[in-house]
Amino acid sequence: MDFLNIRSILVCGSVTLFSGCALLQDSQPLSANNKNQINTAELVQMIKNNTERQLTQNDKLLKQNAQLKQQLTNLTKQIAEQPKSEPEQVQCHSSASETNGKAILGEVEWVYLPAIKKHLKARIDSGATTSSISATNIERFERDGEAWARFDMVHFDSALSVPMEARIVRTARIRQASFDKIERRIVVNLSLFLGEKLQQEAEFTLADRSEMDFPILLGREFLQDITLIDVGKQFLHAKYTEDKEG
Template sequence: MSSMIVLGWRELAALPGLGIAAMRAKIDTGARSSALHVESHWSYVEAGAPWVGFRLRPRRGSALVEAAAPVFDERWVTDSGGHRTRRLFIRTVLSLAGTEREIEINLADRRGMRFPILLGRTAVIGAFTVDPARSFLHGRLRRRASSV
């Protein structure tokens, strides 16, 4: 077995196919699927296939990013509070700790959460292991210097 990359319980992740260079991600092996916070989303058809357009804010105070992707699936997801909702899933490239891999991620309202992206075990299995006592092992977002 090849050695796996160690992640902390929170890391910086990018979704380059969606135009997202870096955002804070919570790594949650207790969650099966991954979730991406979107401010709004809309469905449409392109070339006979279902697509979803959406807007998200990668970081607090950052500009809204608009992206679109083919709908990969739609299924029921149960959140940590036991609430079931029907969510759209897309497939996109995750860039994490110097590695890129395609993952499934659902579009969700994570407005009350501290992390705009949650990476579940299906996104990390086979490539990463998680040390829950550590965080940001592969870089941090730099805070902007405030103007005086």
């Protein structure tokens, strides 16, 4: 073996030796610093991803809130544009003076007598059987074969005595609460109006009521089946209008 061949073998061996060292150095495990750098990079990337994800969710919520706000605005506008309905007109007078087809009367009501064309205050008293009207100077007479009575009815509001005539229908036996004596009274038939709707023929006993507060008393025979009484109220019905008579 000559000198050149030996030199070549030595050079090749040296190259191989250094190449092997380089490979061994590249295959060594990462150092602690390198690991920390990798972990920090991963953490930064993770935070970045989470932040982007949160921002995306916030954008969605903002869009949803904007949509809900717009829907609310549209609904408010629709409600405002709807035509307003007129409130139902309630007839207070009717509801206060009628129920179940029966008239409700207060303790005192205005009564209109067509025979004398006047309004009189009437006391409503379910404790009395027969109605009564104030009468003085009572006289019996006959007309067309029937018994009639002529009397003076005192109009309390004007303190004037008004002459009246009415057909006698019967004679009633009346016992006053303050007297034991039974009194016989003439009973006449009179037409009356109470309010605008209630018109009725009613029987009235003739008696001097000059010491009473009211010239007319309406009893059970008038009230039954057509009226109810609210004793805590007065004048639930307006005065009858004379021009509506008939």
